[in-house]
Amino acid sequence: xxxxxxxxxxxxxxxxxxxxxxxxxxxxxxxxxxxxxxxxxxxxxxxxxxxxxxxxxxxxxxxxxxxxxxxxxxxxxxxxxxxxxxxxxxxxxxxxxxxxxxxxxxxxxxxxxxxxxxxxxxxxxxxxxxxxxxxxxxxxxxxxxxxxxxxxxxxxxxxxxxxxxxxxxxxxxxxxxxxxxxxxxxxxxxxxxxxxxxxxxxxxxxxxxxxxxxxxxxxxxxxxxxxxxxxxxxxxxxxxxxxxxxxxxxxxxxxxxxxxxxxxxxxxxxxxxxxxxxxxxxxxxxxxxxxxxxxxxxxxxxxxxxxxxxxxxxxxxxxxxxxxxxxxxxxxxxxxxxxxxxxxxxxxxxxxxxxxxxxxxxxxxxxxxxxxxxxxxxxxxxxxxxxxxxxxxxxxx
Numbered sequence: 001x002x003x004x005x006x007x008x009x010x011x012x013x014x015x016x017x018x019x020x021x022x023x024x025x026x027x028x029x030x031x032x033x034x035x036x037x038x039x040x041x042x043x044x045x046x047x048x049x050x051x052x053x054x055x056x057x058x059x060x061x062x063x064x065x066x067x068x069x070x071x072x073x074x075x076x077x078x079x080x081x082x083x084x085x086x087x088x089x090x091x092x093x094x095x096x097x098x099x100x101x102x103x104x105x106x107x108x109x110x111x112x113x114x115x116x117x118x119x120x121x122x123x124x125x126x127x128x129x130x131x132x133x134x135x136x137x138x139x140x141x142x143x144x145x146x147x148x149x150x151x152x153x154x155x156x157x158x159x160x161x162x163x164x165x166x167x168x169x170x171x172x173x174x175x176x177x178x179x180x181x182x183x184x185x186x187x188x189x190x191x192x193x194x195x196x197x198x199x200x201x202x203x204x205x206x207x208x209x210x211x212x213x214x215x216x217x218x219x220x221x222x223x224x225x226x227x228x229x230x231x232x233x234x235x236x237x238x239x240x241x242x243x244x245x246x247x248x249x250x251x252x253x254x255x256x257x258x259x260x261x262x263x264x265x266x267x268x269x270x271x272x273x274x275x276x277x278x279x280x281x282x283x284x285x286x287x288x289x290x291x292x293x294x295x296x297x298x299x300x301x302x303x304x305x306x307x308x309x310x311x312x313x314x315x316x317x318x319x320x321x322x323x324x325x326x327x328x329x330x331x332x333x334x335x336x337x338x339x340x341x342x343x344x345x346x347x348x349x350x351x352x353x354x355x356x357x358x359x360x361x362x363x364x365x366x367x368x369x370x371x372x373x374x375x376x377x378x379x380x381x382x383x384x385x386x387x388x389x390x391x392x393x394x395x396x397x
Contacts, residue, residue: 009136031383033305034351036177036326037374042294043241044285051280055273063272069264070256071098071248072275078282079234079248086210087220089232094253097260098270102207102235102247106130108259108266109168109203109231109249110137119166121159123151125329125358125367127177127205130170141360142166148320150176150183153190160198169195169202173221174209175325178358178369182323188221195229202230207238210291212324213299228252236278238326239291244274298326301372301380308384314391326373329355332391335366341390342368348390350383 026032055063070076076096083089099105106129114120116138122131124143131141142163145155151171160166171191173183183191195202204221222232228251235247249259263269302322309319309330318331330352335341338354345351355367372380 008138030346030349030351031375031379031386032351033370033372033375033383033387034353035374036371038238038242038326039294039297039373042290042297044281044290047285048241048277048281051284052273052277054280055276059276063276065272067269067272067275069260069269071096071270072272072279074279075246075275076248078279080250083220083232083234083250086217087206087232088223089220089250091250092253095250095256097249097251097256097263098275099247099249099263100267100270101237101242101245102205102233103129103133104245104263104266104270105233105247105249106133106203106205108262110134110139111262112255112258113167113201114139115167118168119163121156121163121166121169121200122360123171123176124360125178125355125364126170126360127172128357130205131357131360134168134170139168143360144169146176146179146181148181150181150187151191153187153194156191157194160194160200164198166198166200169200170205171202171221172205172207174206174218175211175322175327177208177325178327178353178355179329180320180322180325180327181329182215182218183221185218188218189224191221192224192226192230195225196227200229203233204230205233207233207235208325209234210239211295211298211326213295213302215323222250228255231255239287239294240278240281244278245271246274246278295324298324298373301375301377302328304377304380305370305372305384308381308388312385312388314388317391326371328370328372330368330370331364332366332368338363338366338368341366344393345387345390348386348393350386350390352387 076093080091080096110133114134114137118139119142120134120139121142121144123146142159144159145152150173175182191202220232222230231249231251233249316333320329322328338356342354353369356363
């Protein structure tokens with residue numbers, strides 16, 4: 001059998017721990033709170049089909065041809081308009097790059113800024129795919145402590161002092177994946193200030209920010225950026241359709257130009273049809289009204305999940321109380337092996353994502369992520385009961 005000489009970017013053991021978990025959770029008899037999928041019943045299929053038909057009728061040859069690497073101008077203009085309206089992030093057209101999902105934005109920033117051995121500061125815990133991306137470019141990670149108001153700025157400044165070589169700070173400030181926490185306003189201001197003071201870049205990842213079902217909106221970190229140190233990422237994956245793979249970066253023009261060159265060598269440009277379809281959709285449909293539908297449904301599902309936590313989980317279990325997004329975070333005291341706990345919960349036909357892959361450093365035992373956006377109400381009720389029973393059984397062992 002041939003032994004292939006893979007690059008150092010490929011995990012040495014060849015395993016995909018999260019993939020194994022999600023595959024197990026996909027069993028039809030399992031109630032899964034493991035994935036991070038939007039509710040498909042809210043996808044605007046009919047309206048989007050009409051938009052696609054109109055695009056083909058008006059621009060058929062154009063959308064089937066190669067396009068500009070930075071993206072369709074009309075969509076970039078709409079993104080610029082929307083981030084100004086929603087996040088108080090201002091800029092010009094040359095500050096916007098469309099990407100093939102926000103995952104590509106992560107990859108391009110990693111490729112552009114992270115050399116082997118560079119230090120990347122991340123929330124502890126943080127989005128596991130970001131860890132995978134930066135790790136593939138040879139990053140060394142330093143985890144920064146969080147509380148219910150997000151990344152702690154005193155802890156971040158201490159980390160910046162201890163690691164003056166740090167290249168990048170990665171944050172998900174709104175309804176963070178995996179914890180559901182939101183960074184407080186003053187901390188956002190401070191983060192932009194620290195970025196300038198220590199000459200470190202901040203990658204602000206905001207896939208969930210519009211999905212708010214209670215509380216007050218908080219402006220983006222980028223809105224406080226006066227020096228160009230903050231790069232802002234967004235996506236249509238949670239508000240329209242993840243399958244379209246439409247994301248964007250808003251950053252200094254020099255940064256966007258470099259990312260564009262790297263994008264050209266990766267995929268030339270983002271899908272033309274998807275971009276023009278969204279432009280056409282937005283001409284005739286109220287995206288805010290659609291997002292409100294999503295937010296209302298997720299709020300109801302999150303409330304059901306927390307009711308189940310209170311009703312069925314053992315005493316002493318802690319959990320976050322997100323004001324939006326798709327996830328909440330659970331901490332079960334006394335559990336030493338969360339992956340083993342996952343296996344035991346599978347025997348009760350319910351699944352979650354263990355917390356271990358979300359940590360850059362030593363994971364917290366007994367922590368795991370629950371997703372409420374992609375489960376029907378009856379599944380949430382039954383699944384939380386089954387999960388509570390599994391945790392009760394674990395506590396008795």
